[in-house]
Amino acid sequence: AQSVTQPxxxxxxxxxxxxxxxxxxxxxxTPYLFWYVQSPGQGLQLLxxxxxxxxxxxxxxxxxxxxxxxxxxxxxxxxxxHWSDAAxxxxxxxxxGNKLTFGTGTQLKVEL
Amino acid sequence: NAGVTQTPKFQVLKTGQSMTLQCAxxxxxxxxxxxxxxxxxxxxxxxxxxxxxxxxxxxVPNGYNVSRSTTEDFPLRLLSAAxxxxxxxxxxxxxxxxxxxxxxxxxxRLTVV
Numbered sequence: 001a002q003s004v005t006q007p008x009x010x011x012x013x014x015x016x017x018x019x020x021x022x023x024x025x026x027x028x029x030t031p032y033l034f035w036y037v038q039s040p041g042q043g044l045q046l047l048x049x050x051x052x053x054x055x056x057x058x059x060x061x062x063x064x065x066x067x068x069x070x071x072x073x074x075x076x077x078x079x080x081x082h083w084s085d086a087a088x089x090x091x092x093x094x095x096x097g098n099k100l101t102f103g104t105g106t107q108l109k110v111e112l
Numbered sequence: 113n114a115g116v117t118q119t120p121k122f123q124v125l126k127t128g129q130s131m132t133l134q135c136a137x138x139x140x141x142x143x144x145x146x147x148x149x150x151x152x153x154x155x156x157x158x159x160x161x162x163x164x165x166x167x168x169x170x171x172v173p174n175g176y177n178v179s180r181s182t183t184e185d186f187p188l189r190l191l192s193a194a195x196x197x198x199x200x201x202x203x204x205x206x207x208x209x210x211x212x213x214x215x216x217x218x219x220x221r222l223t224v225v
Contacts, residue, residue, distance in 0.1 A: 009152075034213075043116075043202060043216035044155075090154060099145070099170065100204075100214060102154035 002027045002093050006103035013081050014111045021076040021106050023091030032094035033074045035065055038105075039087045047089075050074065061085070086110045114138050118203050118217035125193040125224045133188040133220050135203030143206045144186040145214070148172065148199040155202060161186055193224045 003026045013019050025031055032051050036044040048059025055067040065076045074091060091103045119134045137144065145160035147170075157170030161180040175197060177189040186205075190197060200221050204214040 004154075036216075041219075043218045044204075045216075046213050049213065099157055099160055100147075100155070101171075102147075102156070104152055104154040 002031075002101045004091050004093050004101055004103035006089075006091055006106050008106045009104070010107045010109065012109040012111060015083050016080050019076075019078045019081045019085070019108070021089050021091075021108070023074045023076065023103060024072050025074060025091070025093045026072065027093050031074075033065075033067060034092045034094060034100070035059065035063070035074075035076050036090045036092060036102075037061075037087050038090065044090065047076070081108075081110055083110045083112055116203055116205055116215050116217035118201075118220050120220060121218065122221050123223070125190070125222065127193060127195060127224060129193050130189070130191050131193065133190075133201055133203075133222070135186045135188065135217060136184050137186075137203075137205040137215070138184065139205060139207075139215065140183060141205035141207050141215075142183065143208060143214075144180065145170070145204050146176070146178065146186070146188045147202045147204065148197075149202060149219070150199050158188065158201075190222075193222075195224045198222060198224045 005024045034049045035047040038044050047063050050057050050067045088105045090105050092100045116137045142163045146158040147155040149155045156172045159178040161167045167178050200219045203217045206212045206214045
């Protein structure tokens with residue numbers, strides 16, 4: 001069965017500092033990997049996705065993620081965090097039929 | 113373009129009551145799904161559909177029914193609400209499964225007392 005682990009429940013960074021959110025997955029085949037962001041009281045918005053090809057993928061809002069097959073990881077990064085990035089971030093692995101398996105999420109707090 | 117629309121946004125039910133959470137999408141997506149979000153547990157798949165007339169169970173289907181009579185609509189029914197069903201429910205749709213983006217509604221916050 002597929003699974004996703006986000007080991008960090010909460011992360012606090014200062015505005016302007018770099019950010020890395022960790023994600024490890026378990027999947028039997030080549031995974032479809034996603035990062036979503038959820039602002040308070042809102043639905044989920046796709047930041048970026050990986051299916052194949054270049055292992056470094058660029059997303060919206062200046063985010064990027066790197067797929068490392070050997071480490072079963074898909075970590076999300078941003079060089080310089082803005083106060084508006086404060087939100088909850090979910091890593092997910094996709095299966096057929098729109099069946100996403102989500103991690104438990106990482107709550108990001110940005111200190112001004 | 114409305115995307116995925118969920119109604120209602122908030123609901124309080126008494127134990128044993130029934131209700132239907134509505135979900136509609138206007139993107140002509142074949143795939144639709146329902147998730148519940150609980151603190152510390154991320155989102156878990158309840159039911160999904162790969163097209164009109166076709167539904168299947170996800171990870172946590174007990175206590176919920178679905179049907180898909182049209183491409184646009186995918187209602188979620190709680191036949192006899194229980195406090196354990198207190199959660200935030202999200203509907204999602206996508207053009208196809210696997211490698212395409214899922215679009216999410218704004219969620220329905222359900223409290224069962």
